[in-house]
Amino acid sequence: MLGLFVNASPVPATISININNNVTECQTQACVDxxxxxxxxxxxxxxxxxxxxxxxxxxxxxTVNDENIDIIGDILQGTYDDLITNSKKSKENFHDIGGNDENNDQSDIDKQNFHELQDYYNSCMDTVNIDALGATPVYPMVAKLLKTFATYSDSDNTETKFGTKHTDLLTDALIELYHHGIESVISIVIDADGKHPDENSIQISQPSLILPSKEYYEQKDTLETYRTGLVEILISMIGKNDDTLDVPVKQLQQQKAKESNIQLLSKEQIQDMVDRAVKFEAKLASITLKEEQMQDPVKLYNPTSLAEIQENYSFINWKKLLEAFITDETLIPNTLIVTTPSYFTDLTHWFLSIDNDGQQSGVSLQTMKEYFMIKILKTWLYALDTDTRQQWRHTWAKISSGTFELSPRKRTCINNVVGSFGDMIGHYFAMRRFxxxxxxxxxxxxxxxxxxxxxxxxxxxxxxxxxxxxxxxxxxxxxxxxxxxYSIASPDVRSPASLRDHYKPIKIIKKSFFANEISFMKWSTKRAWSKVGKPVDKEEWAMSPSDxxxxxxxxxxxxxxxxxxxxxxxxxxxxxxxxxxxxxxxxxxxxxxxxxxxxxxxxxxxxxxxxxxxxxxxxxxxxxxxxxxxxxxxxxxxxxxxxxxxxxxxxxxxxxxxxxxxxxxxxxxxxxxxxxxxxxxxxxxxxxxxxxxxxxxxxxxxxxxxxxxxxxxxxxxxxxxxxxxxxxxxxxxxxxxxxxxxxxxxxxxxxxxxxxxxxxxx
Structure with missing residues (x-):
């Protein structure tokens, strides 16, 4: 696609007649272009x-998307006064969208919103500080997970299998992961109920895995590439003898690991951990439905009572999981929508399987813990240092994308702005382009x-x-x-005050991109769970104005x-x-x-x-x-x-x-x-x-x-x-x-x- 500047006008293109051949031709600049x-x-x-x-x-x-990226980049790298001036020059009625001329009482709010976006963008562009921290920002998350498992003294033993006595442990681990925006063995979505579209329902499903689809886990060469790449990345992130790291970064990792009470691992330990985790995830993939099996909404709509879910899928404490996110117990629904019953049945049989001697034989606690730790590291590595991201990109290129180079940092950060503050940046995008x-x-x-x-x-x-x-x-x-x-409610993209109130819980720290991502994730998670017990907001959009x-x-x-x-x-x-x-x-x-x-x-x-x-x-x-x-x-x-x-x-x-x-x-x-x-x-x-x-x-x-x-x-x-x-x-x-x-x-x-x-x- 060819991206060109759009300059919409209410005046239709004029038509002229070519006298020489008597063929009607459009001679406007738009037609020439x-x-x-x-x-x-x-x-x-x-x-x-x-x-x-x-x-x-x-x-x-x-592509047009490239052009939109450039426009948003110009907005974020400019000044607020430049934005207003350019908007006035290009669109005389920009106030229909912006509502922020000099006499408007929202102009101060609009300027504050703009500077918040710039602070977030600049924190992402600050690779000097990001790179100096290496992988250490994610250590506290790992530490919390390890602390959860440490409540069971036998969780480090490779022979200790998960059983019914560990359901609270797994529940606590899943809660911890969800608090950090990570799904592992289950996925939970709050969305419009199929049979009651004005009401929100809680829908549980099979999770997204690290590799793109189930088919990748069935390819030996792909799994070997994946395994090798994970080992290299984890050595860099949590290894104790990585000679490729700069000395200051290595020293900081050792210091932060000690402060977080986590142990850096040897290469051999990481190799063993990755072997177990990849086998675990491959098994997980084997019981998931293929993508084409997830396209029939009738088959995916399976309302099931919470009591029945607990009885049939007893590997976790479902009510405890819901109570961790729904503070008002009266809002906990009696019925959930199970979209993939076969997955949960197979997962339960696997986790709680018993051998001929009556012993648990499914999966070890250590393997669970290690896989969850890898999920944490993989989920959050996008917000870490350049070396870590480049290592993952190199592995991913061999498996899926074919692109070995990282995207330009400017493009990455603009995409982060759109992904996190889509409606707010959409406000300024619309001022410039609509x-x-x-x-x-x-x-x-x-x-x-x-x-x-x-x-x-x-x-x-x-x-x-x-x-x-x-x-x-x-x-x-x-x-x-x-x-x-663009949306005109929930939030109203035209209104600086509406946008401010919408994003207000997110706290932006100028020099800490990782902290900003944590703040956004917490806001996003809380906002999703706040829909439980409330009617569906039909004004809300599923896309941003610049999409x-x-x-x-x-x-x-x-x-x-x-x-x-x-x-x-x-x-x-x-x-x-x-x-x-x-x-x-x-x-x-x-x-x-x-x-x-x-x-x-x-x-x-x-x-x-x-x-x-x-x-x-x-x-x-x-x-x-x-x-x-x-x-x-x-x-x-x-x-x-x-x-x-x-x-x-x-x-x-x-x-x-x-x-x-x-x-x-x-x-x-x-x-x-x-x-x-x-x-x-x-x-x-x-x-x-x-x-x-x-x-x-x-x-x-x-x-x-x-x-x-x-x-x-x-x-x-x-x-x-x-x-x-x-x-x-x-x-x-x-x-x-x-x-x-x-x-x-x-x-x-x-x-x-x-x-x-x-x-x-x-």
Whole structure:
């Protein structure tokens, strides 16, 4: 994708007539810029009917996300006065977002918020102090874990197996880990209840492991790379004879270890510890469900009484665990949602297994302790010194990412700001990049509404829907809500006071990045648990204003389109709208289609998990879904060392349905606006010097959205873990099923991009 500066305007692009050849061309600067971009990214020597992705994508482009990173970096490295001045120059009505001109009583709060962000950012950029501490900031966490296990004198004995008498010990250890933002053998989420979408429920599930997915633990070479890398990293972090460390860092580690009452380990001890921990985690992985098994919301919704959970999964004290985070005992629910019952059953049998002699035979306390310690070190190493992070990156590159170099520190710290203070930095981002309430936010909502209405109209043309199911679908589409650009409540991104109150519990220390991360983690954890017993906050967003993304929420039946994606090349009000409909239009159509994908269709218009489909229509949907599964299963990616892996059509089904339905809806909306007199000329105007029709440019704009360069290692990881298909096949798979695409590019039937068999649902 090519990242360009967006300068939205309420004035549509002007059209001029080229007298020489009597062809209508758009001659505005926006059209000139768009034409240049088209020349840069289209391979006119390629055949669009053979490989449309190759045709639509040449070279490597900067992404919009890169541009947003640069904008946020400029904001954080500048002064508050510069920010206000630049905002005024670029957007006369910036106060619609900022609410902070000189006469506004929130200006002082806004300036204080800005300086808080700068202090946090600067603490992250202060690598001199961070590097001087080595791995020592994490020692107190390790010490607390060891102290928990020390309450049992036999926990250091490799022969002592976990049993029923140790359930309080494991419970205390899990509580300690959760207090530090770490999940180990269970995952707990507080989120909207499937059957009661206005209420929050506690949902317990299998945990995320250190390696990307279950498949990695089944590969001997990967496990060996992982094991070797862990040994090297742990020697650096908690080893007592690491000659690679600078003398001051080594001395500090010895001092802090003594103060924390933890023992630094020899290389041999670390090797033995890693061997046990990796075997433990591999066993843990073996009882988890694969990603494609986690996509059916009906199978994941298993309300279970707390008493039944305690009886069936008795390896911990569940009530004690909940009481550690829910201070009001009356709010502890009688029922939890168990998303992966088979995992908890297998985990219980493993942990509490007994041999033929009646002795515990599952897992040793020492192995548990060591694995938990490794989880602490791995979870928090991102906030530690450069050497530690570089060591992990080197190991991870071999396993998954393929990228051996650390990201530039500036980029890392900007991402940390967005991750921790997304709404607050989004406030300033919107001031710089968004044109305010009246000028742009409502314009985008009108654009979304056009595609929304087309989706509603399209339901009348779906011949396999019976009348009752069709009516229910129409009602659901009619209830889909739009969120545009940024949140206006919980918090209100426009309001400095709202943002201050939202983030107030986080305490920023100028010279301590690690302490700041601890403060954020505690706030985030407490905020999550505070939702127990409260209704779902439907105003809350799941993304930040600067995110280059969009989403659909099943439980709220709403789509959200952050400000970060509302710029070139996705959206530019000044450009011909066939470019907008091909990019942001297809994205909006994609999100709307999620309401009727393989999972979204199981929720009604109120966000309730409810079967509103007749048996006949459900059967047809599933049959057509199988067509998509088979189609995408046949796509292949090339990993490292000449290894080939097939795309997982079942894992990616929901997203593939959304891609296909999204472009169909957007193309229909694009065709519909031709009938609007004030827009029709603009839609037919060609880009200067580009011999492509508006229809052809619609599809190239769509393909450009997914242009990317991905390393082979990362491609394989995506196949195992990502619910989206690789970008190449998001384009190819979609256009292969599009009759409109085949007509526009005049692709012969049976050509690679126009196969005879097409998969269509919506």
């Amino acid at each position: 768009a034409a240049k971009a088209v020349k840069d990214y289209i391979d006119f020597n390629a055949d669009p009917c053979t490989d449309f992705y190759q045709y639509a994508y040449v070279g490597t482009f900067d 044109a305010g309430e009246e000028e742009e936010r409502k314009q985008v909502d009108d654009f979304v509404t056009k595609i929304h209405n087309v989706w509603l109209d399209r339901l009348d043309d779906v011949d396999w829907l019976d009348p009752e199911t069709r009516q229910a679908a129409i009602e659901k589409v009619g209830k889909i809500k739009h969120k545009i650009a 280059v993304n969009a989403y659909y929420s099943r439980s709220s039946n709403e789509i959200a389109v952050p400000a970060g994606i509302l710029q070139k090349p996705f959206y530019n009000y000044e450009a011909p709208w066939y470019l907008n409909y091909g990019s942001i239009g297809a994205i909006i159509g994609h999100e709307l289609t999620h309401a009727f994908d393989s999972a979204g269709r199981m929720y009604d218009g109120t966000g309730k998990l409810e079967n509103w489909w007749s048996p006949e229509t459900a059967k047809h949907f599933e049959g057509q879904s199988d067509c998509f599964v088979k189609q995408y299963n046949d796509f292949i990616v090339e990993g490292p060392n000449g290894r080939f892996v097939n795309v997982n059509g079942q894992l990616t089904l929901a997203e593939n349905l959304a891609d296909n339905g999204g472009i169909a809806a957007s193309y229909q909306a694009f065709q519909k606006i031709w009938s609007e007199p004030q827009l029709s000329g603009q839609q037919h105007a060609k880009l200067p010097g580009i011999d492509l029709s508006p229809e052809e440019l619609f599809f190239t704009s769509f393909a450009r959205t997914w242009c990317s360069a991905t390393r082979p290692e990362a491609l394989v990881e995506a196949v195992y873990t990502d619910v989206h298909s690789p970008e190449r096949y998001r384009v190819i798979g979609t256009v292969q099923n599009s009759v409109d695409f085949a007509k526009v590019f005049k692709c012969p039937q049976g050509s690679p991009m126009n196969p005879e068999k097409k998969c269509v649902i919506w």
